[in-house]
Structures are given as C-alpha cells and as structure tokens.
Amino acid sequence: MEQLKGACIIGQSGGPTAVINASAQGVIQTALASGQITKVYGAAHGIKGVLGDQLYDMGQEDPAELDLMKFTPSSALGSCRYKLADPDVDDTDYQRILEIFKKYDVRYFFYNGGNDSMDTCNKISKYMQKVGYPCNIMGVPKTIDNDLSGTDHCPGYASAAKYIATSCMELYQDARVYDTGMVCIVEIMGRHAGWLAGAAALASWAGSGPDLVYLPEVDFDMDKFLADVKKVYEAQGNCLVAVSEGIHYADGTFVSEAKTSATDGFGHAQLGGLAAMLADVVKKEMGVKVRGIELSLLQRCGAHLASKTDVDEAYAVGKAAVEAAVSGQTDYMVGLDCTRDASGYHCQTKLVPLTEAANTERKVPLEWINAEGNGVKQEFIDYALPLIQGEMDRPLENGMPRFAKLKKVLAK
Amino acid sequence: MEQLKGACIIGQSGGPTAVINASAQGVIQTALASGQITKVYGAAHGIKGVLGDQLYDMGQEDPAELDLMKFTPSSALGSCRYKLADPDVDDTDYQRILEIFKKYDVRYFFYNGGNDSMDTCNKISKYMQKVGYPCNIMGVPKTIDNDLSGTDHCPGYASAAKYIATSCMELYQDARVYDTGMVCIVEIMGRHAGWLAGAAALASWAGSGPDLVYLPEVDFDMDKFLADVKKVYEAQGNCLVAVSEGIHYADGTFVSEAKTSATDGFGHAQLGGLAAMLADVVKKEMGVKVRGIELSLLQRCGAHLASKTDVDEAYAVGKAAVEAAVSGQTDYMVGLDCTRDASGYHCQTKLVPLTEAANTERKVPLEWINAEGNGVKQEFIDYALPLIQGEMDRPLENGMPRFAKLKKVLAK
Numbered sequence: 001m002e003q004l005k006g007a008c009i010i011g012q013s014g015g016p017t018a019v020i021n022a023s024a025q026g027v028i029q030t031a032l033a034s035g036q037i038t039k040v041y042g043a044a045h046g047i048k049g050v051l052g053d054q055l056y057d058m059g060q061e062d063p064a065e066l067d068l069m070k071f072t073p074s075s076a077l078g079s080c081r082y083k084l085a086d087p088d089v090d091d092t093d094y095q096r097i098l099e100i101f102k103k104y105d106v107r108y109f110f111y112n113g114g115n116d117s118m119d120t121c122n123k124i125s126k127y128m129q130k131v132g133y134p135c136n137i138m139g140v141p142k143t144i145d146n147d148l149s150g151t152d153h154c155p156g157y158a159s160a161a162k163y164i165a166t167s168c169m170e171l172y173q174d175a176r177v178y179d180t181g182m183v184c185i186v187e188i189m190g191r192h193a194g195w196l197a198g199a200a201a202l203a204s205w206a207g208s209g210p211d212l213v214y215l216p217e218v219d220f221d222m223d224k225f226l227a228d229v230k231k232v233y234e235a236q237g238n239c240l241v242a243v244s245e246g247i248h249y250a251d252g253t254f255v256s257e258a259k260t261s262a263t264d265g266f267g268h269a270q271l272g273g274l275a276a277m278l279a280d281v282v283k284k285e286m287g288v289k290v291r292g293i294e295l296s297l298l299q300r301c302g303a304h305l306a307s308k309t310d311v312d313e314a315y316a317v318g319k320a321a322v323e324a325a326v327s328g329q330t331d332y333m334v335g336l337d338c339t340r341d342a343s344g345y346h347c348q349t350k351l352v353p354l355t356e357a358a359n360t361e362r363k364v365p366l367e368w369i370n371a372e373g374n375g376v377k378q379e380f381i382d383y384a385l386p387l388i389q390g391e392m393d394r395p396l397e398n399g400m401p402r403f404a405k406l407k408k409v410l411a412k
Numbered sequence: 413m414e415q416l417k418g419a420c421i422i423g424q425s426g427g428p429t430a431v432i433n434a435s436a437q438g439v440i441q442t443a444l445a446s447g448q449i450t451k452v453y454g455a456a457h458g459i460k461g462v463l464g465d466q467l468y469d470m471g472q473e474d475p476a477e478l479d480l481m482k483f484t485p486s487s488a489l490g491s492c493r494y495k496l497a498d499p500d501v502d503d504t505d506y507q508r509i510l511e512i513f514k515k516y517d518v519r520y521f522f523y524n525g526g527n528d529s530m531d532t533c534n535k536i537s538k539y540m541q542k543v544g545y546p547c548n549i550m551g552v553p554k555t556i557d558n559d560l561s562g563t564d565h566c567p568g569y570a571s572a573a574k575y576i577a578t579s580c581m582e583l584y585q586d587a588r589v590y591d592t593g594m595v596c597i598v599e600i601m602g603r604h605a606g607w608l609a610g611a612a613a614l615a616s617w618a619g620s621g622p623d624l625v626y627l628p629e630v631d632f633d634m635d636k637f638l639a640d641v642k643k644v645y646e647a648q649g650n651c652l653v654a655v656s657e658g659i660h661y662a663d664g665t666f667v668s669e670a671k672t673s674a675t676d677g678f679g680h681a682q683l684g685g686l687a688a689m690l691a692d693v694v695k696k697e698m699g700v701k702v703r704g705i706e707l708s709l710l711q712r713c714g715a716h717l718a719s720k721t722d723v724d725e726a727y728a729v730g731k732a733a734v735e736a737a738v739s740g741q742t743d744y745m746v747g748l749d750c751t752r753d754a755s756g757y758h759c760q761t762k763l764v765p766l767t768e769a770a771n772t773e774r775k776v777p778l779e780w781i782n783a784e785g786n787g788v789k790q791e792f793i794d795y796a797l798p799l800i801q802g803e804m805d806r807p808l809e810n811g812m813p814r815f816a817k818l819k820k821v822l823a824k
C-alpha cells in the first residue's frame with residue numbers, strides 16, 4: 001500500500017453506455033478534489049490516447065460542464081478497442097505507456113471499461129509492478145452486457161435494461177394494434193450473456209412485454225422456436241419475441257452468423273440482422289405478417305431513460321476507485337456488493353482483484369431461465385427490477401437533451 | 413346544423429402514434445360529459461369494429477384508467493387498415509354501417525386517423541347525408557407523418573419528432589466514440605413526406621445530430637449521396653446520416669424498393685431495410701465501418717418521449733370534435749391553426765372540410781430544404797421546434813410506464 005503523489009489518467013474503453021460518463025465524472029471530480037492527485041488527465045480514446053500522447057487536462061474544464069457528464073451518453077473522452085500484446089512477447093506498448101507515465105508524473109491510472117479493459121488494466125498494472133514504477137491502478141467497470149465477474153452487476157447494464165423494458169412495453173402496445181396479426185421480433189444486444197435480453201422480460205412482468213424471450217445461455221433450436229411462436233400466435237393472434245443477438249445452435253454457431261463475417265478489434269464476430277433473418281424465417285414458415293426490430297446502438301446510448309440507481313452507482317464506482325487508489329490500493333476493480341431482501345435493495349462498492357474480473361464472462365444462471373428455454377423466472381425479475389428504479393431529472397434545452405460540452409484542452 | 417341526441421362511436425384507424433389515445437381520451441371524456449350524447453361506444457379496430465358489431469361501452473371504464481390514455485401509446489381501441497369501397501360501386505359496407513348506427517342509435521361518429529381515415533370519414537358522411545340519416549361526423553386527425561392537409565401540423569407528429577431528435581442526439585454521441593471512424597445511417601419513417609426525417613435536423617441544430625439529412629421531397633441520387641458522405645467522413649472521420657424511408661430516384665422508384673415487395677392494405681409499398689442497404693453501399697464504395705439503424709415502430713410508440721405540446725393538442729382536437737359535433741357541425745376534420753412570432757407559439761383548433769383533408773398529402777416545402785438537398789433550412793427548425801416542447805409527467809410503476817388498462821366491455 002503506497003500513498004502516492006502525482007498525476008492521474010482516466011481512460012474509457014470498449015462500447016460506451018448511457019452512464020459511463022457518470023463513472024468518469026466520479027473519477028475526475030474526486031481526483032480534482034484530492035490533495036494527493038496533482039493533475040487529472042483524460043486519455044483521448046482510452047489507452048490509444050496514452051500511447052499517442054493525447055491527454056486532455058481535465059482541470060481546465062468548466063465544473064458545470066463536468067456536472068453534465070452524468071446526463072451525457074457514450075464515452076465523452078472517446079473510446080477504443082485496442083488489445084495490448086502479451087508483455088512477455090512484445091512490450092513495446094508497455095514501454096511507451098511507462099514513458100508517458102514518467103513524462104506526466106502519472107501515479108494513478110483509472111480505466112473505465114468492460115472485460116477487455118480490465119485485462120488491459122491488469123496487464124499494465126503487472127508491468128508497472130515488474131519494472132518497479134510505483135503507480136496505483138484501478139479498474140472502473142462499465143458494460144451494458146453485465147457480464148463482468150466479481151460484481152453483483154455492472155454500471156451501464158441497468159440503464160440499458162430500463163431502455164429495453166420501456167421500449168418493449170411500448171412495442172407490445174403497438175405491435176398488436178391490428179386485428180390482422182403480426183409476429184414482431186426484437187433483437188437485443190449481448191454476445192454471450194442474456195442479461196439484456198432478459199430485461200425484456202421486465203416488460204412482460206409489467207404486463208406489456210414479449211411473449212417469448214430467448215437468451216444465449218440456452219442452445220437455440222429453430223424448430224422449437226417456430227413451434228413456440230406458432231403456439232402464441234394461434235392463441236393470441238399476435239406474438240412479440242425478444243432475442244439476444246448471441247443466440248446460437250447447440251454446436252455453438254451463432255444463429256446470425258450467416259449474415260455477417262465482420263469482426264471487431266478483439267476478434268468478436270459483429271452480430272446484427274438477426275431480427276430480420278428470424279422474421280423472414282417466420283414469414284416463410286407461417287405466412288404471417290412479420291417485423292424485425294433491432295434496438296442497435298439506441299439501447300446503449302439511451303440516456304433519456306437512464307436509471308437513477310445506475311447513474312448513482314456509476315458515479316460511486318468512479319469515486320470509490322479514486323478513494324481506494326489514493327489510500328494506497330492498487331490492482332483492483334471496483335465492484336458492487338448488493339442485497340435484496342424485505343428491507344429493500346442495498347448496494348455498496350467493494351474491491352475485486354483485477355485478475356478475477358479480467359476476461360471472465362458472467363452469464364445468467366441457468367436456474368433463472370424457464371424449463372422451456374423461452375423466458376426467465378421470477379429470480380431474474382427480483383435481481384433486475386431494483387436496478388432500473390429512479391429517473392434522472394435531465395437538463396433540457398428547447399425540449400432536447402443538454403449534453404456536457406468539454407473543451408478537451410490537450411496537455412502540454 | 414342539427415343538434416342531435418343519441419349515441420356516439422369513436423374509432424381509431426391506421427398506424428398508431430404516441431398520442432392517438434390522448435385524442436380518443438378527449439373525445440370519450442367530452443362525450444361522456446355531454447348531455448346530448450347518450451352513450452359512448454369505442455369501435456374495436458376502427459371501422460371493422462362497426463362492421464363486425466364489436467363496440468365497447470366506454471361508460472363502463474374506470475375514469476382513472478381513461479385518464480391514463482394520454483400516457484399510453486398505440487391505439488387503445490385497436491386499429492385497422494380497411495378501405496371502404498366507392499359507395500356508387502358497392503355500398504354493402506355502408507348499408508351495414510347504417511344498420512349498426514340505427515341499432516345503437518348512433519348520431520355521432522368520430523374517426524381518429526390519417527389521410528385514409530379522413531377519406532373513410534368523408535365517404536360515410538356523404539352516404540349518411542344521401543340516405544337522409546341524421547348523424548354528425550367528425551375527423552380527429554393523427555399521423556406521425558404530418559402529411560394531412562388543412563392543418564398546421566398533425567397530432568402525433570411532434571412526439572415522433574421529439575423521439576427522433578432525442579435519439580439522433582444520443583446516436584451522434586455514440587456513433588463517433590471511436591477514432592477509427594464510422595458511417596452510421598438512420599432510417600426514419602415517412603413514405604412521401606419528409607417531416608419526420610427533417611426532425612432529425614433538430615438534433616443537428618442542437619449540436620448533436622446528423623451531418624446529412626435526406627428527405628423524399630428531393631430526388632435521391634446515389635452518386636451525390638456517396639460524394640456527400642465521403643466529404644463529411646474525410647473532414648470529420650465520422651458521418652451520421654438520416655434518411656427518410658421514402659427517398660426515391662428521379663424516376664420515382666423507391667431506393668429501398670428492391671428490398672421488399674410486400675404491400676399494406678391500402679396498396680402502399682411496405683418499406684424497410686433501407687438503412688442496411690445504404691450502409692452496405694457505403695461499405696462497398698468507401699471501405700469504412702458502417703452501421704444501419706432503423707427507428708422502426710419505436711419512433712411511433714415512444715410515449716416516454718412524448719411532447720407535452722403534442723399531447724395537449726391531441727386531447728384538444730378530440731375535445732373540439734365532440735364540441736363541434738354536439739353544436740350541430742358535421743363533415744369536418746378538426747385542424748390546428750398556429751402562429752409563431754416574437755410572442756411565441758400559439759395554437760388553436762379549427763374546422764377543416766373533410767373533403768379538403770381527405771387523401772391529399774402535404775409535403776415539406778421545397779424552399780425549406782437546402783440547395784444541396786441534404787439538409788433543412790432554419791425555416792424547418794422554426795416550424796418544428798415549438799411542437800416538441802414540454803415533457804409529460806408520466807406515471808410509473810416499478811420504474812416502468814403505467815399504461816391505461818381498459819376493460820373493453822362489449823356493448824349488447
């Protein structure tokens with residue numbers, strides 16, 4: 001435990017969320033107020049900004065604009081998908097990071113991201129320890145996917161879940177308005193974990209949501225899917241389906257795979273077009289009217305439907321990361337420790353070793369999914385419902401959101 | 413002008429909106445409070461409910477639930493796309509409508525819909541006059557497309573516009589988060605008029621919106637489009653584009669036409685898949701990362717982003733329709749008469765002859781579109797901005813919308 005004096009860098013990485021800027025705000029405002037942190041730098045586009053010596057001097061920002069970060073979706077500092085090499089194979093990037101850390105006297109590094117970002121954080125931390133450069137390094141979690149280990153849930157998830165639940169409630173009203181029947185398929189993000197698709201079931205629980213929900217935790221079977229849809233359609237004359245983009249056959253092949261072969265920087269297949277494909281299959285097999293809807297980027301940037309619980313927790317993990325680091329902690333991700341019981345929902349931050357958080361994927365427990373594999377049980381609702389509570393009192397200008405306007409003054 | 417005593421029917425038709433139920437609520441509550449109207453019936457699925465003798469007794473609804481209609485998207489009574497025949501060719505449907513009107517002593521008919529619904533309304537009105545059945549008939553306008561003639565704008569448009577503007581503002585933040593560049597194409601509804609696509613420009617005006625906006629009022633040219641996108645992408649490293657689903661080449665062919673040949677009940681081509689198609693063209697031509705996003709049904713049922721101005725006006729047209737009808741007026745659509753000047757925005761209802769409103773399509777004036785044909789001028793902003801002002805204080809339960817729950821008791 002070393003209490004260091006020096007500058008800090010905050011970087012954001014991976015797919016943005018509606019509340020990732022609340023975490024960055026928590027880091028920046030806590031760091032600016034800390035006597036031990038001499039300068040607060042924001043890395044342009046995450047670790048790429050460090051490598052490229054593109055650091056913003058956050059002390060030059062208008063405090064009122066920093067306050068607006070928690071209402072502003074997407075990564076205000078810019079994001080990246082950049083995978084650091086194994087330092088034992090190629091330490092070029094690490095040498096460069098060390099050079100920049102020395103140049104700006106950086107003694108604190110906060111990385112705001114998901115699984116891959118915690119891996120980046122962990123690698124840098126281990127390297128700095130190896131070369132004996134004192135630097136406290138903390139991961140600040142975000143991901144709408146909610147698949148980070150070591151935490152009850154992940155900031156970013158709840159706001160996406162609230163967006164998905166609300167949108168599905170509205171779609172349910174719309175997609176059954178005619179007496180001529182329709183099968184509507186809503187595609188929801190989540191490569192390997194069904195936390196987001198499961199959030200559609202919150203709408204069903206509220207009485208206006210999907211009839212069927214398919215998570216990637218269960219192998220997908222097209223014949224079973226068509227039988228499910230037919231059964232609902234015959235009984236009700238309409239059917240609303242929510243599917244995770246990550247649904248796959250028993251052999252592991254993504255159902256959407258035939259549609260695209262593009263991959264992102266980490267080698268993940270870029271999914272999409274699944275809703276349209278399934279709608280087409282239903283149309284051909286059942287001869288009914290269909291519509292495929294992809295929530296796409298809308299679900300991860302829908303700050304106007306952010307959960308206040310989520311925003312508050314996102315800010316809290318950023319704040320806790322700085323507090324832990326200045327007290328001498330390093331090599332941790334800030335996680336959330338929650339209880340749900342008769343007294344309500346309670347949440348506090350905790351520290352999770354980075355090694356535990358990096359590169360593992362937490363999935364929806366199979367016992368929370370129904371026997372038919374086309375919906376979730378009450379356990380899922382009990383888990384997710386407290387997270388989507390509370391609305392933000394959003395600042396508006398002319399009836400539209402007022403987002404933070406950062407000056408982004410490059411450090412010299 | 414005949415002041416009639418008897419029952420009324422309210423029906424909803426065509427694609428729903430976020431505020432069509434506010435208009436129905438205006439009709440129902442005003443009618444229930446009127447001494448002249450003896451019974452208030454809601455037609456299940458519009459005119460099909462009249463033809464099929466499926467009428468709900470709205471007097472049996474819980475008043476508190478009726479109050480929630482203005483927060484509930486989509487057509488609460490159910491909608492239809494049913495085109496009445498020319499009565500001179502085939503008056504079967506009209507005879508049946510007359511039979512039902514006589515059965516329930518219906519002396520007032522309110523039809524809540526768009527262009528085609530005003531046509532339905534007009535035909536029924538003319539038939540009732542021809543056969544000498546006293547009945548006051550009023551059109552209550554709705555359409556997100558905003559293409560109805562005889563009114564400054566149409567209830568439903570502003571809430572969709574607010575949804576589109578807000579979503580585009582959020583997407584702009586998200587779609588430029590990486591330093592690796594992306595062209596993102598957002599597809600917006602609007603078959604023949606660009607009012608909705610133009611609403612994306614409100615986001616740009618607010619500083620976080622599409623770089624390019626294409627309306628169907630201007631012939632689309634793929635080469636010009638690609639040159640526009642390239643220019644923005646080269647200057648900024650990113651490009652956000654909003655396109656109307658209805659963009660078409662100079663010969664009138666829809667750009668999306670190759671994608672689908674399905675048609676709806678009125679013979680309109682069902683468009684969709686345009687964003688994905690244009691994204692694919694950009695990818696092939698420019699070799700950059702692309703994403704196509706279709707706002708789809710979300711934009712017409714997004715009650716959580718309803719404009720209070722729109723909800724209030726939607727209620728007002730419903731109320732005005734009943735007040736005019738009981739005072740003896742018939743054969744009108746209620747329109748909106750608005751002024752925008754230094755004293756602000758002022759709006760009041762007026763009566764528009766049904767013949768004027770039916771089957772004509774009001775488009776965005778060409779002089780409101782920029783010379784390049786890839787954006788709108790300040791005139792459009794001045795027109796649309798007052799309409800999206802104000803937010804609804806939505807009732808929530810467990811962090812999710814609380815929609816009206818109607819009993820829908822069938823009349824005997």
